[in-house]
Amino acid sequence: MELLTKxxxxxxxxxxxxxxxxxxxxxxxxxxxxxxxxxIRKAAEECDVVVVSVFVNPTQFGIGEDLAKYxxxxxxxxxxxxxxxxxxxxxxxxEEMYPKGxxxxxxxxxxxxxxxxGAFRPGHFRGVATVVAKLTNIVRPNKLYLGEKDxxxxxxxxxxxxxLDMGAEVIGCPxxxxxxxxxxxSRNAYMSPEERAAAKVIYEALMEAKKVxxxxxxxxxxxxxxxxxxxxxxxxxxxxFVSVCDSESLEELTRLGGSVLIAIxxxxxxxxxxxxxxxxxx
Amino acid sequence: MELLTKxxxxxxxxxxxxxxxxxxxxxxxxxxxxxxxxxIRKAAEECDVVVVSVFVNPTQFGIGEDLAKYxxxxxxxxxxxxxxxxxxxxxxxxEEMYPKGxxxxxxxxxxxxxxxxGAFRPGHFRGVATVVAKLTNIVRPNKLYLGEKDxxxxxxxxxxxxxLDMGAEVIGCPxxxxxxxxxxxSRNAYMSPEERAAAKVIYEALMEAKKVxxxxxxxxxxxxxxxxxxxxxxxxxxxxFVSVCDSESLEELTRLGGSVLIAIxxxxxxxxxxxxxxxxxx
Numbered sequence: 001m002e003l004l005t006k007x008x009x010x011x012x013x014x015x016x017x018x019x020x021x022x023x024x025x026x027x028x029x030x031x032x033x034x035x036x037x038x039x040i041r042k043a044a045e046e047c048d049v050v051v052v053s054v055f056v057n058p059t060q061f062g063i064g065e066d067l068a069k070y071x072x073x074x075x076x077x078x079x080x081x082x083x084x085x086x087x088x089x090x091x092x093x094x095e096e097m098y099p100k101g102x103x104x105x106x107x108x109x110x111x112x113x114x115x116x117x118g119a120f121r122p123g124h125f126r127g128v129a130t131v132v133a134k135l136t137n138i139v140r141p142n143k144l145y146l147g148e149k150d151x152x153x154x155x156x157x158x159x160x161x162x163x164l165d166m167g168a169e170v171i172g173c174p175x176x177x178x179x180x181x182x183x184x185x186s187r188n189a190y191m192s193p194e195e196r197a198a199a200k201v202i203y204e205a206l207m208e209a210k211k212v213x214x215x216x217x218x219x220x221x222x223x224x225x226x227x228x229x230x231x232x233x234x235x236x237x238x239x240x241f242v243s244v245c246d247s248e249s250l251e252e253l254t255r256l257g258g259s260v261l262i263a264i265x266x267x268x269x270x271x272x273x274x275x276x277x278x279x280x281x282x
Numbered sequence: 283m284e285l286l287t288k289x290x291x292x293x294x295x296x297x298x299x300x301x302x303x304x305x306x307x308x309x310x311x312x313x314x315x316x317x318x319x320x321x322i323r324k325a326a327e328e329c330d331v332v333v334v335s336v337f338v339n340p341t342q343f344g345i346g347e348d349l350a351k352y353x354x355x356x357x358x359x360x361x362x363x364x365x366x367x368x369x370x371x372x373x374x375x376x377e378e379m380y381p382k383g384x385x386x387x388x389x390x391x392x393x394x395x396x397x398x399x400g401a402f403r404p405g406h407f408r409g410v411a412t413v414v415a416k417l418t419n420i421v422r423p424n425k426l427y428l429g430e431k432d433x434x435x436x437x438x439x440x441x442x443x444x445x446l447d448m449g450a451e452v453i454g455c456p457x458x459x460x461x462x463x464x465x466x467x468s469r470n471a472y473m474s475p476e477e478r479a480a481a482k483v484i485y486e487a488l489m490e491a492k493k494v495x496x497x498x499x500x501x502x503x504x505x506x507x508x509x510x511x512x513x514x515x516x517x518x519x520x521x522x523f524v525s526v527c528d529s530e531s532l533e534e535l536t537r538l539g540g541s542v543l544i545a546i547x548x549x550x551x552x553x554x555x556x557x558x559x560x561x562x563x564x
Contacts, residue, residue, distance in 0.1 A: 011449060104392050104394070105391050105445035106389075106391075108387070110387075110388075111386075130446070133446050134447040137449060140422070163416075165420050
């Protein structure tokens, strides 16, 4: 495995390694859990060359968000990547990614940026789209792997890659979960034991919503009601939003139909959690 | 020469032709004049493979602008490209470039978009940046050639390519001029003989401004005054803006210093003309 910190090294390593081989890219913020490993394995299954980046991107964190305390475990991450047979491990500094200290050019996506989490994290998806564009332009993958857990992020990147003709296929991979259903996330470690125990209510709420949705009702409101009822039953859960929306456009639905995203954003203490499931209706 | 109309054809032609060869790209709106030919020749001198695109990009034209009447001469353009030894000539349809009929993702550049022409053409540079990003992602050139005539466009593309790590070098090529000094432009053909004769005042004004700037004055206002005096002396010239600004940031200057752009935007009849020169001061 090549452990690289400079953009030019990645470009030249890609050139020398790739020669008509397919390149799979897993962009991450590091602090790997099994979810990351599953993305890397999927890339290794499907591509000749696997590139993983680890970069805690400051431009996607808002003021007052957790940039400073976001977990960093670069040595452990590189060991895990090595074990998984990653070919190129790219861990740039902030200065390498933003040499001018500020970004003047941004990739913007319109309405899809402002929905769900975007309504509560102004500038977040602009930061995500822009850094993924930068990394993708450096790595030039054939396939790009992202988790479905951050579903809006997945859609933003898919739309960007398509709209800007970036020439990669964006592949969403299933959310991995703890035994009690909590979605794996680097941020889970922020929670106290009590908050962590309470957080299982998110998955329970999603399962309740699924049950209601599969009764044959067409009412998105009934599904939302089931979500909210379950979530407010947990005193440690501070609900931010629930959404029942089209899984492509992220437009809120009144009537269930097609591919439907059911999503939750909620705080446990100061830790913000997001989770979602997708259901298909004929 | 391969004459291609589909994105996937360009990607696969690039892959099969390039194999570690350097790729030079000249994105154009067609209707070639000697200025375009000079870009193609420069690309051919410096690169192994030359790609030229012709696409009259609707998203960079405002309401009431000249999209419908913009000159199209694709057969003549492809003949000229063939004569110049171009390897790949890419002439996509609007539907090929914008299959959804609208663009949801945009590349935005902040302040530099709003200056000079940007102040009078809202959305223009957003359209330019986005289509050049799309074309560059398809062609993946090592070097990208643009004329200095549309100087703000050159700076917008240079900054985008740098900020988004697009991995190309953007090369500005000198403006070619008619015998009376008028900058070559596909839009020159719009003018009546009287307007065309009057339009030489633009270059005369730039030369006047250069003379004043080289007297040793440090006053940007004195240079602007010289520009305006000359331009208003021509009754057929309807002045839109003059600018004396830093040639990198496009920030207006009060004191001449460093690399200075002197730029003019003016109408002759309904035809909008832009021109500029760059002067260096120690």
